[in-house]
Amino acid sequence: MAGVNKQTNPKIRKANQKFEKQNKDVRKHGKSKVKKSNQADKPALSKFWIYLLAFLIVGGGLLEILALLF
Secondary structure (H helix, E strand, O other), X not given: OOOOOOOOOHHHHHXXXXXXXXXXXXXXXXXXXXXXXXXXXXXXXXXXXXXXHHHHHHHHHHHHHHHHHO
């Protein structure tokens, strides 16, 4: 490995020490876990809109089938 400087630059050493201070607790205790809420998550759409959308899709499909037959 010719041309590689094995000595640590003081600037790099200082940056490494700063990084070590910031991550000491993370290494000791691990990353903080996401807390689960006790309440169930609400869906993005209410049941009314889901039923309306299903009605329109199924109804439109039935009308298309009827149009093909007659």
